[in-house]
Every structure is written in C-alpha cells, then in structure tokens.
Amino acid sequence: MDALTVSPGGVLEVRNHARKGRSLYTSRIVKGGEIIIDEAPLLLLVAPEMAQSTCVACLRAVGPKERIECPVCFQACFCSPSCQLVAQGTPWLHSVPLCSAYKQLAALGLSTDDQAQLRFLLHALALRHAGTPESKRRFAALCSLVGEPTEAEHSVAARLAPYLKATLAGLNAVESLPLNGEELAMLLRKEQLNSYGVLASQQQVATAAVLQIGGSGVCGNGGGTTCGGRVGAGCSSNSGGAEVPPGEREDGERRLRGSALYAQASLVNHECLPNVARFDFFDSGRPNSTHVTFRALHDLPPGTELAQSYVPLHWGLAERQAQCRDVYGFDCTCPRCQTESQWSDDEGEDDDESEWETDTSNEDLEADDAAVTAAGEAATGQSRDAGASGLCGGQEVEMQDAQPIVCAPPGEEGPLEPTYLRLFLLKYMCAAPGCFGTAAPVKPGSTLLECNVCGRTRSEREFLREIERSQQQQQQMQMQLKKRTTRPRSVR
Ligand SMILES: C[S@@+](CC[C@H](N)C(=O)[O-])C[C@H]1O[C@@H](n2cnc3c(N)ncnc32)[C@H](O)[C@@H]1O
Numbered sequence: 001m002d003a004l005t006v007s008p009g010g011v012l013e014v015r016n017h018a019r020k021g022r023s024l025y026t027s028r029i030v031k032g033g034e035i036i037i038d039e040a041p042l043l044l045l046v047a048p049e050m051a052q053s054t055c056v057a058c059l060r061a062v063g064p065k066e067r068i069e070c071p072v073c074f075q076a077c078f079c080s081p082s083c084q085l086v087a088q089g090t091p092w093l094h095s096v097p098l099c100s101a102y103k104q105l106a107a108l109g110l111s112t113d114d115q116a117q118l119r120f121l122l123h124a125l126a127l128r129h130a131g132t133p134e135s136k137r138r139f140a141a142l143c144s145l146v147g148e149p150t151e152a153e154h155s156v157a158a159r160l161a162p163y164l165k166a167t168l169a170g171l172n173a174v175e176s177l178p179l180n181g182e183e184l185a186m187l188l189r190k191e192q193l194n195s196y197g198v199l200a201s202q203q204q205v206a207t208a209a210v211l212q213i214g215g216s217g218v219c220g221n222g223g224g225t226t227c228g229g230r231v232g233a234g235c236s237s238n239s240g241g242a243e244v245p246p247g248e249r250e251d252g253e254r255r256l257r258g259s260a261l262y263a264q265a266s267l268v269n270h271e272c273l274p275n276v277a278r279f280d281f282f283d284s285g286r287p288n289s290t291h292v293t294f295r296a297l298h299d300l301p302p303g304t305e306l307a308q309s310y311v312p313l314h315w316g317l318a319e320r321q322a323q324c325r326d327v328y329g330f331d332c333t334c335p336r337c338q339t340e341s342q343w344s345d346d347e348g349e350d351d352d353e354s355e356w357e358t359d360t361s362n363e364d365l366e367a368d369d370a371a372v373t374a375a376g377e378a379a380t381g382q383s384r385d386a387g388a389s390g391l392c393g394g395q396e397v398e399m400q401d402a403q404p405i406v407c408a409p410p411g412e413e414g415p416l417e418p419t420y421l422r423l424f425l426l427k428y429m430c431a432a433p434g435c436f437g438t439a440a441p442v443k444p445g446s447t448l449l450e451c452n453v454c455g456r457t458r459s460e461r462e463f464l465r466e467i468e469r470s471q472q473q474q475q476q477m478q479m480q481l482k483k484r485t486t487r488p489r490s491v492r
Pocket of ligand 1: 019020021022023145146193194266267268269270271328329330331332333334
C-alpha cells in the first residue's frame with residue numbers, strides 16, 4: 001500500500017484501506033502516551049442551546065459573570081475581549097454577516113436541531129464566501145472529508161434551504177453562494193460523519209438542568225469519537241474530575257456544548273478496541289486550547305493503523321453496531337465485535353441450564369483466571385519466573401521484569417482471546433464510576449493513565465488492584481458454578 005500523504009512530522013501516513021477508505025498509519029515506532037496528532041480546527045460550532053455559555057471563538061465554557069454577550073444579535077457570547085475581537089474579525093467565526101444571519105435565524109422560531117444544522121451551513125458557506133487564501137484552504141479541506149449524502153440529508157437540505165436563503169440576506173451574497181440542494185446535502189453529510197462533539201462543562205450541565213434546557217445537543221452516552229458531532233461522535237473533554245462526569249445527563253447521554261471539525265483527525269477510523277484516545281483542552285486557558293490531540297494507548301509498531309472508538313468503550317455489541325451502521329454507515333466487523341458476537345450466541349444458549357453444568361465452563365474460567373493472574377504478576381514484575389511468557393491477546397508475549405502490561409491487539413483477523421479483551425477494558429476504560437472515558441498514558445514511558453473524559457489518573461498499582469477485584473469476582477462466580485454443578489441432577 002503506497003502512502004497517499006505523509007504528515008509533516010513524518011509520524012503518520014495516509015493510506016487507503018480496502019474496507020474503510022482513507023486511514024492513518026504509523027510510519028515509525030510510536031510509544032504509548034506519545035501525542036501523534038495535535039491539530040487546529042477547520043471549524044468550531046456552538047450548540048444553539050449553549051450559545052449563552054460557550055465562547056463562539058474558542059468554545060470555552062463561560063460563566064454568567066465573565067461572558068460578553070454579542071451586543072448585536074444576542075445569540076452568541078465571547079469569553080474575553082480578545083476572543084470578541086478575533087470572532088468579529090474572522091469571517092467564519094462571528095463577523096458582521098454571520099452575526100446578522102444568527103439574528104435572522106433566531107427570529108424564525110425553529111427547533112434547536114434545525115438551528116444547529118443551519119448554523120453549520122452558514123459557517124461553511126461563510127468559509128466559502130470569504131475568499132481569502134485561509135478560508136479557501138479551510139473550505140477545500142472541509143470538502144475533502146468523506147461523506148456522500150444519503151436520502152436523509154437530501155430531504156433535510158430541501159427543507160432547510162428556504163430558511164437558509166432568508167438568513168443569508170445578511171451575507172449580501174445569496175446569488176454567489178451554492179444553494180443547490182446537492183451541495184447542502186453534501187455539507188450536512190460531511191458534518192455528520194466527521195465532526196467531533198465537545199462535551200459541556202459541569203457548570204453548563206448544571207445550569208442547563210436548572211433552566212431545563214432541552215434540545216438535541218447530546219451524544220449517545222458520550223461516545224463518539226470523531227464523528228457525528230450532534231449525535232455520536234467523540235465526545236471527550238478534560239473539563240475536570242468529578243463524581244458525575246462532565247456533560248452527563250440523567251438519561252446517560254452527555255450534553256454537548258458544540259462541535260469541531262478537523263482535517264487530519266477526521267481520517268482516524270473506528271475499532272471497538274482503539275489504540276489512540278482523543279484529548280481536548282477547550283477550558284484549559286492554555287495556548288492552542290482548540291487543538292485536538294490524540295495519544296497512543298500503548299506502543300505501536302510502524303505500519304499500525306490508528307483506531308479510535310466512535311462509541312464509548314462500555315457499550316454492548318448491539319448498541320455499538322447500531323451506532324456504526326446508523327450514524328456512520330458501516331458494519332463493524334472488528335475483532336472485538338467478532339469475539340462478542342460469539343459470546344452472544346453462547347449466551348443465547350445459556351437459557352438452557354445444562355450449558356452451565358458442564359465441566360468445560362469451569363475449565364474455561366480457570367484458564368482465564370490463570371491468564372489474568374499471569375498478566376497481573378507480569379505487570380508488577382512479581383512473576384515467580386521473571387522473563388517468562390504470559391498469555392495476552394491469545395499470543396505468547398515476553399513478560400519482562402516490572403513492565404506494565406502492554407496488550408497490543410493481535411491484528412485484524414479473527415476473534416480475540418476473552419482474557420485479552422477483559423484486560424484491555426480494565427486497563428483502558430476509566431474506572432471512575434459512570435465515566436466510561438478512555439485512559440491513555442500521560443506521557444511516553446509513563447505508567448500513569450489519564451482519562452480523556454473526567455481527567456482522573458490511575459497508577460499501575462491501582463490497575464493491579466482492579467485485576468485483583470476482577471479475579472475475586474471470577475472466583476465467586478466459579479464457586480457458585482461449582483455449587484451448581486455438584487447438585488444432583490434429580491433435584492433440578
Ligand atoms: C471520520 S471518517 C474516517 C476517514 C474515512 N475513512 C475517509 O476516507 O475519510 C468515518 C468514515 O470512515 C469509514 N470507517 C471508519 N471506520 C470504519 C470501520 N471500522 N469499518 C468500515 N468503515 C469505517 C466509514 O465510512 C465512516 O463513515
């Protein structure tokens with residue numbers, strides 16, 4: 001496979017994957033914890049229901065005391081005078097034509113979902129209309145993202161076109177803008193497939209709860225990844241470590257403050273067991289706070305395809321597959337799905353109690369248990385036979401003294417070893433109650449993992465305690481199974 005392009009730092013290449021389209025591959029060894037993408041956005045969009053608490057220039061969450069409301073349209077706010085200046089002076093942020101379009105839009109009394117889609121179209125068209133080298137570059141990058149419109153986008157585009165025309169009066173350029181349905185539908189599809197949802201901060205969620213702000217600015221349980229800003233994609237945020245994860249709603253969905261589109265980050269495909277995690281820093285106050293970064297979960301050899309999960313790691317097989325199919329338009333056949341679809345078949349047979357009463361079940365559990373023990377020992381270097389090999393991902397891997405468990409996926413083909421899957425989820429899924437973010441090493445070589453949703457860190461020692469707890473649960477299950485298997489059949 002020839003590389004289509006090579007990233008400036010030479011770490012990544014774009015290649016075509018037969019099934020997934022374009023994809024990013026490592027071109028050298030990448031260490032776990034290394035940042036392999038650090039990229040500025042093409043477009044930032046604030047969710048209409050968060051317009052009073054999210055800076056339209058940098059997507060920072062702002063409290064009522066510090067926010068500066070747009071004195072013209074009252075439909076946007078800024079976190080500082082400098083952001084106000086930047087937004088008003090940038091054609092695709094909040095320049096006079098967009099401000100005027102926002103004002104017109106607010107007067108139409110549309111649903112927040114329609115407003116969100118119209119705002120996206122307005123910003124995309126403002127990019128196209130601005131005609132500066134920078135806006136042309138951004139619009140070309142937006143058009144190069146994947147996304148052939150479906151019937152759904154065609155009908156939404158046809159329905160929204162008259163409203164768009166009405167609100168565009170402020171751009172003074174209705175004639176020169178591409179208002180044909182095909183182009184609008186294409187833009188909508190590209191946003192659906194490629195935008196990243198940005199989680200609301202805790203304060204925004206609390207305020208929204210008090211004001212009972214509804215709307216569609218949510219994503220399925222914070223999943224997302226990359227894509228499907230309004231509904232699905234990569235909702236991650238480092239807005240603080242709290243009991244209730246930022247952005248979480250009672251119904252388990254996470255509220256979004258907005259979404260962002262990135263050129264390179266949009267090329268990262270999906271696997272249900274990712275090897276990178278996305279981190280964002282909108283509330284950090286640091287330079288480049290709108291950049292998205294991707295960190296490797298573990299060491300990646302050259303030629304590894306980058307994979308993020310478009311859905312939260314804790315989602316079940318059926319939910320994950322439905323989201324991939326319905327939102328992103330593909331059937332996920334990744335190793336985790338293959339493995340869990342076999343489990344589902346087995347589970348279907350569990351209704352027959354005799355299945356549980358075979359000795360094989362116990363043997364399987366004991367084998368798993370031994371593997372977890374071996375991996376756990378290897379993780380601390382406690383193995384009695386240091387340097388011996390242990391079971392990980394169905395592969396024999398060399399366990400070295402005091403090395404953390406590094407379970408690199410065993411390749412695309414075939415299902416995974418259940419123990420590998422269990423260890424992977426224990427290691428990389430945030431352990432904070434109800435969070436379900438993805439954890440990656442804080443820096444190359446570190447064994448401290450940081451969650452990309454709540455920001456909590458977990459040491460290797462804490463991870464080992466998780467393994468122990470998991471083992472204890474398994475042992476309890478075994479005891480229960482043994483009790484059942486020793487029951488005389490006649491008393492069933
Ligand atoms: C954000 S884009 C990723 C980059 C895309 N492959 C491209 O060529 O631009 C998301 C789209 O990539 C494809 N894709 C991502 N992960 C996939 C997977 N595991 N299997 C099949 N297609 C996948 C789907 O078409 C999906 O809608």
